[in-house]
Amino acid sequence: MSPPDLFDTHAHLHFPDFAGDLPDVLARARAAGVSRMVTIGTDVATSQAAIDIAGREADVWAAVGIHPHDAAAADDAAVAEIARLARAPRVVAVGEIGLDFFRNLSPRDVQERVFRRLLALGREARKPVLIHCRDAHEDVLRILAQEMVAESGGIMHCFSGDTAIARRCLDLGLLISLAGPVTYPNARALPEVARFVPADRLVIETDCPFLPPQGHRGQRNEPAYLALTAVRVAELRGEAMDALAARLTDNARALFKIP
Ligand SMILES: [Zn+2]
Ligand SMILES: [Zn+2]
Numbered sequence: 001m002s003p004p005d006l007f008d009t010h011a012h013l014h015f016p017d018f019a020g021d022l023p024d025v026l027a028r029a030r031a032a033g034v035s036r037m038v039t040i041g042t043d044v045a046t047s048q049a050a051i052d053i054a055g056r057e058a059d060v061w062a063a064v065g066i067h068p069h070d071a072a073a074a075d076d077a078a079v080a081e082i083a084r085l086a087r088a089p090r091v092v093a094v095g096e097i098g099l100d101f102f103r104n105l106s107p108r109d110v111q112e113r114v115f116r117r118l119l120a121l122g123r124e125a126r127k128p129v130l131i132h133c134r135d136a137h138e139d140v141l142r143i144l145a146q147e148m149v150a151e152s153g154g155i156m157h158c159f160s161g162d163t164a165i166a167r168r169c170l171d172l173g174l175l176i177s178l179a180g181p182v183t184y185p186n187a188r189a190l191p192e193v194a195r196f197v198p199a200d201r202l203v204i205e206t207d208c209p210f211l212p213p214q215g216h217r218g219q220r221n222e223p224a225y226l227a228l229t230a231v232r233v234a235e236l237r238g239e240a241m242d243a244l245a246a247r248l249t250d251n252a253r254a255l256f257k258i259p
Contacts, residue, residue: 095130
């Protein structure tokens with residue numbers, strides 16, 4: 001049986017966690033059916049590193065952005081550099097960007113200012129935005145509406161809300177991305193969200209090296225494990241895994257304009 005056709009919409013392949021064995025990680029991903037991956041920058045240096053990997057690997061694309069954790073270090077020069085990198089070949093999105101009021105590694109007002117500037121950049125560059133949101137749904141949704149996110153489109157990455165929040169994200173024109181936590185026994189509202197989101201608005205991701213699915217918890221996550229999340233989402237929706245995987249891959253390819 002051939003493997004399903006999977007698209008990992010959110011990975012951090014350029015992180016040091018993979019420095020020792022990236023060729024093996026990519027080989028396992030391909031063997032598991034992961035035919036396309038987007039590797040996501042979190043500041044200027046990692047955005048450049050993401051572009052470098054995408055330049056070497058035909059099935060990897062890049063996103064450039066400044067994570068809310070890194071917002072405090074993002075001066076005007078850093079934002080200008082992200083704007084420049086956003087125009088590089090194989091850059092398919094601006095991200096990840098957003099608000100993280102769980103860890104608060106950058107002051108909240110600084111997070112919001114950087115988030116708004118990078119949403120504007122996504123609009124200007126006509127690239128979809130990849131949104132990180134932790135314990136900040138009301139603020140993120142308010143800012144996304146004010147900044148007219150529908151013009152660029154994007155993904156609510158590693159979705160952690162309930163169906164009411166999902167509804168509001170869909171109304172803003174965003175796709176919803178489910179990650180490893182949907183496979184956890186204590187997945188809270190996520191199984192309901194997996195059933196709720198229309199098939200043409202859903203994608204999946206690993207967010208590797210973080211958030212390994214059930215069965216690999218406590219280990220480094222990697223794109224090959226995306227199949228476990230896909231199996232769980234298909235089970236929750238009562239759909240055949242291969243058909244669902246193909247559909248989710250189509251959604252991601254359309255958003256990122258990847259052939
Ligand atoms: Zn994130
Ligand atoms: Zn991430």
